[in-house]
Amino acid sequence: MENVLIEKVLTRNIGPDQTPTDMAAYEANGGYRALHKVMAGMTPNDCLEVVKASNLRGRGGAGFPTGMKWSFVPMGEKCTPGHKYLVTNADEMEPGTFKDRLLMECDPHQLIEGMILAAYTIEADRSYIFIRGEYVVAIERLEQALVDCYKKGYLGENILGSGYDLEMHVHTSAGRYICGEETALINALEGKRANPRAKPPFPQVSGLWGRPTIVNNVETLCNIPHIIDRGAEWFQSLGIGEDSGTKMFGASGHVKNPGCWELPMGTPIREILEQHAGGMTDGRKLKGFLPGGGSTDFLVEEHLDLPMDYGSIGAAGSRMGTGTMIILDDKTCPVGMVLNLIRFFAHESCGFCTPCREGLPWTRQVLEDIEAGRGRKEDLDTLVRQVKYIGSMGNTHCALAPGAMEPLQSALKYFQSDFEAHVEQGCCPYAADMKAQDITTVQGERA
């Protein structure tokens, strides 16, 4: 199945056995070449211009242009004296997302090199890897990699004789999905409850400890060494469509070969699902899928030939999000799947904004009633109203509640008859299929 024409960038050091790449192996394959290049004579502005020209967009889900984000940081004399911060968002917790774990466990130096270059570009002198506490293997390998970098003079004072100083720390989180929201993450780094902050001010101007701060996703930063090393044009040429670079795509659910693959940005969904994920397991048909994690709108079979890029998925009414797809098959209840997601979001609401704190448990209750066969016809109208009130951007500080409504609103659109069948039959029409799902058999299907 391996397509030899696909250039591996982010995963070039990651083999099938997923052996971790240490300093020696990383450097032997061109690692830290970009760092040497920059320290030998590129200015922060030179770096910024390359990243801007590359058209790299944030890989954490929102897809904001990385160079533009960095350009909002006050530089040189325009910045008041004090620290500036570069923070990696390694709090991978979006349901169905499992790409950053792989990048950190198997190639920790790639992330660190990207961070040093990003920090240099914004003139940050302190940097943090904010990583979820459950990623114990990644934490251990990143900490070892940091020790090796300090020894080599890639971190600390006067990096490679350039006069540039940078400290880097691993901060292991104490949990909660909301920490993935960048202002909530900053509050958590300050030792507070992780309630998102109202914006403005934006973190680029006033973030960690009130100082200019950039928060970037792991995969975003892993791209930086390659962009600096090989240039913006090369990076742009990697994408098939309008978006640049490669992307970590994934698929989970009842597909034959669930996994995560680095492919050109713009790879058609059908190719990812059929060629890489191996198609549906025997006896199951595709019913729909969330293209990029639990807070993206469902797409269905008619969308299979769309390219996976920000614009195309957006135009189809969803978001590319994290690029890791969750597959719904014809034997899994769509109402049950949405209920699982809403339960998650209701539980993970930080509780600060009323529509999210009160609204999501209400939605959960309505869905629980429908799934259990206690639903009434008017409940479907209630769900539509909830989508409008809870899902509207601006009713809440952050995007958790609007994100939670995305799978629901699209499920109501594509799977309306399933919701109605629950109400009409007074039970879950999928109950028998779901019950028959023998775990042992599921694993057997994949083998």
Added chain:
Amino acid sequence: MSEHQLIQSDIALSAEEIRQIDVELAHIPQKSGAAIDALKIVQSQRGWVSDEALVAIARYLDMSPEALEGVATFYNLIYRQPVGDKVVLFCDSVSCWICGCDGVKQKISEKLGVDYGETTADNQYTLIPVPCLGACDKAPVMMVGDDLHTNLDDQKIDQIFAKRTGEGEDC
């Protein structure tokens, strides 16, 4: 326990706990900024964060116990109640649900005799649900202590908890 008694608590942080907290404080401009690190450090030494330990940490960080309690109870990996020797973090998020985690959860509950939030009678395991563990291609998954277990099914659950087969068995 009343607030008065809490403040009177004379439990002290250990030298090792203080050493580790100081490492964090070295790069944090404000003592309260190390609150989460300190809670995790103390928990790693003691298994959980008792009222007394919480007061000791608050004192060390110049925080009120109430403020620190607000932080501690926000985060799901800070345990404000005693837990077993190993915490079982069971993923019940969407990909694991699609792949049958409800059945696996039932099997674990039967095997260990506990539901979410409960600790086994022998104090070995505490079962807690956790947001998506980021291993969805190997769903269903869970962590037992620091170890990730993937592609769970009844057989695997039997293997993982093999030593706990019968009532009264000492393991």
